[in-house]
Amino acid sequence: MSTLFDHDKPIYLQIREKMEDQIVNDQLKEGEQAPSTNQLVSFYKINHATVSKGVNQLVEEGILFKKRGIGMFVAEGAKGVLVQKRKDAFVDDYIVGLVREADKLGITEKEIVHLIKEVKGSGSE
Amino acid sequence: MIKLKKTAVFSKVATDLFWVQLFWALGFLGVMFVIHLIKIGVAVNSNNDIEIYFVSTFVAANIFMLVVGIISSYGFLPHYVSNGVTRKDYFKGAALASVGLSIALPVITSIVSVIELFILKIFNITTLFTTTFGERVNMEDDGIVSDIIQSIIIAPYVDPQSNWLLAIFIVILNLLTFYLLGWLIGSAFYRFGVIVGLVFIAISVVLVLLENALLSIGLGLTVPERLSSYDFGLPISIIGVVAMITIVLWVIRQLTKRVAIKM
Amino acid sequence: MTLNVAVNNLNLAYGTYPALKDVSFLLDEPKIYGLLGRNGAGKTSLLSILASFREQTSGAIVIGGEAPFENAEIMQHVSFIFNKDYKDESDNVKESLEYVGRYRSQFDAEYADYLVKKFKLPLKKPIKEFSKGMQSALNVTIGLASRSPITIFDEAYLGMDAPTRDIFYRELLEDQSNHPRIIILSTHLVSEMDYLFDEVIILHKGSIVLQEDFESLVTKGSSITGATEIVDEFVRPLKQLNTQQLGNTKSVMVYGELSERDRKVAQQKGLEVGPISLQDLFIHLTEGDD
Numbered sequence: 033m034s035t036l037f038d039h040d041k042p043i044y045l046q047i048r049e050k051m052e053d054q055i056v057n058d059q060l061k062e063g064e065q066a067p068s069t070n071q072l073v074s075f076y077k078i079n080h081a082t083v084s085k086g087v088n089q090l091v092e093e094g095i096l097f098k099k100r101g102i103g104m105f106v107a108e109g110a111k112g113v114l115v116q117k118r119k120d121a122f123v124d125d126y127i128v129g130l131v132r133e134a135d136k137l138g139i140t141e142k143e144i145v146h147l148i149k150e151v152k153g154s155g156s157e
Numbered sequence: 158m159i160k161l162k163k164t165a166v167f168s169k170v171a172t173d174l175f176w177v178q179l180f181w182a183l184g185f186l187g188v189m190f191v192i193h194l195i196k197i198g199v200a201v202n203s204n205n206d207i208e209i210y211f212v213s214t215f216v217a218a219n220i221f222m223l224v225v226g227i228i229s230s231y232g233f234l235p236h237y238v239s240n241g242v243t244r245k246d247y248f249k250g251a252a253l254a255s256v257g258l259s260i261a262l263p264v265i266t267s268i269v270s271v272i273e274l275f276i277l278k279i280f281n282i283t284t285l286f287t288t289t290f291g292e293r294v295n296m297e298d299d300g301i302v303s304d305i306i307q308s309i310i311i312a313p314y315v316d317p318q319s320n321w322l323l324a325i326f327i328v329i330l331n332l333l334t335f336y337l338l339g340w341l342i343g344s345a346f347y348r349f350g351v352i353v354g355l356v357f358i359a360i361s362v363v364l365v366l367l368e369n370a371l372l373s374i375g376l377g378l379t380v381p382e383r384l385s386s387y388d389f390g391l392p393i394s395i396i397g398v399v400a401m402i403t404i405v406l407w408v409i410r411q412l413t414k415r416v417a418i419k420m
Numbered sequence: 421m422t423l424n425v426a427v428n429n430l431n432l433a434y435g436t437y438p439a440l441k442d443v444s445f446l447l448d449e450p451k452i453y454g455l456l457g458r459n460g461a462g463k464t465s466l467l468s469i470l471a472s473f474r475e476q477t478s479g480a481i482v483i484g485g486e487a488p489f490e491n492a493e494i495m496q497h498v499s500f501i502f503n504k505d506y507k508d509e510s511d512n513v514k515e516s517l518e519y520v521g522r523y524r525s526q527f528d529a530e531y532a533d534y535l536v537k538k539f540k541l542p543l544k545k546p547i548k549e550f551s552k553g554m555q556s557a558l559n560v561t562i563g564l565a566s567r568s569p570i571t572i573f574d575e576a577y578l579g580m581d582a583p584t585r586d587i588f589y590r591e592l593l594e595d596q597s598n599h600p601r602i603i604i605l606s607t608h609l610v611s612e613m614d615y616l617f618d619e620v621i622i623l624h625k626g627s628i629v630l631q632e633d634f635e636s637l638v639t640k641g642s643s644i645t646g647a648t649e650i651v652d653e654f655v656r657p658l659k660q661l662n663t664q665q666l667g668n669t670k671s672v673m674v675y676g677e678l679s680e681r682d683r684k685v686a687q688q689k690g691l692e693v694g695p696i697s698l699q700d701l702f703i704h705l706t707e708g709d710d
Contacts, residue, residue: 039694039695070593074589074593078615079614079615079635081634166492169522169523238472241492243472415490417473417475418468420468420473420502
């Protein structure tokens, strides 16, 4: 059993998210072959069935597709789809929490914008 | 799935076992040959007779076969079952290999003897060689132990000069008997442990005496006092020995038919 | 080619000692089956019957529709790889593999050579001079390369160091996906090997405790952690495997399906619901009456 995973979220979901991350980060490009189920099982030491569940969800949503006899490949436009999905979830996942926390601490909107600019600025160095 | 015609499993087993055991036999014969050369050297110097190679090896060969029979019964069966061979196929193959081995040994020693005779003919020392072999000596107070020992050491023998085919055949019977008894003893130990194993050793001793008696009577050799009243020809004694061999094989099969393989 | 294995009411007694009691199960798909059991549970006895190394005392075993004992066709297709002592083995790796190839019709010599290289086994050295780990590596090489429709590994990894075991697991998975067959792994290293199993069979004191696929088995186990009174109330109707207490916090391992609703209820009550490992399940399902 691997120690790379959280106890809270179902493992198949975490496998799925790891692959999505790789696609969004351009580590796995469109048209490229994705790691096989076997490779994932061996690498993460996670059961076949669990891995398949996560991978199959990605296939169902059109992120990956199966080339018979060869393996799994990243679909055209997959990155776009994932980026959009994350953009849609951005507000819920990040903004809501940020605003709530800022309210708690008494940080104003103006200050938030200023902080964002600072972080962005130092990030680009 | 295409079924190709393939060699029967027991033939493969027979071939494998034959070559492995022949390899050991060659080692044994090699050692015996060195001893033989030394004996020749001594004999040349002291102007004594010595036996040809064929003769000088055949008693030791009996013991060799006994030992190999015991070792094989322990070592090979698990090996083969591990590779999916049935006990039945193993039995058939091993039996065949033992016959092959029993034939190969005297054939090899005969050839070596012919060669040595030929070589020494060239050097004109053939007078040195004899082809006779000692006969049993019956003494007044012969106990059963001396009986047993003599039965092994003074094994039944035919002078090859008088009938080389028969000589080889008798040796083959002897070697096969000893091998099978080794196999029998080994199988008994493997299946039932020490106590039964010892019982089978006792049984084997009796069988050696029996085989010896049968052939000695049939060949007209000296026999112990108590057997002197028996007289029958060679064909009967050979049938007797063959029957004995068959029964021993049957018992081995019964012992190993369903034996559990130790791991 | 898949031969299936059907065992019905199998009993094995060594004298009066009952090693296997009324064992029944079915293996009918090319999967990796994990056979788990404590020391003396009867795993090796069961596996040696499958491999025709010994006969059962009563009950039936059928492989590919036939009884396997002394059945040349069937025995040829079952490979039993166990911890073997090679102290008298004067053959070398090359000779050893050739010998196996003679008797196993599906033996893949090239694949064997590939594995030998992977395990870095010396080809010409007599096997009795090998370390225990290398002997085991040779053993599993033979097991994998034989490609038998029923391949049994009974703690075949003994002596192997962790990196070597890793190679074994990797190659096992790889070959299974290319040449699926029934593979039975009998082991104590549950936490290390659990991800390999498609199905799990637990044997305890000669009897089958369960046979289930890995996923559904593991989801049946949960750990409930939180304030003692709340935990106690929640776990009362459930089968409890193990309890740990630290101050006012209690953690209980339970076995049984927990519905989505149950989980929500637990969370609302402030309880933490987490998974438990196969190893924990195994330990606690085979406890008691020791």
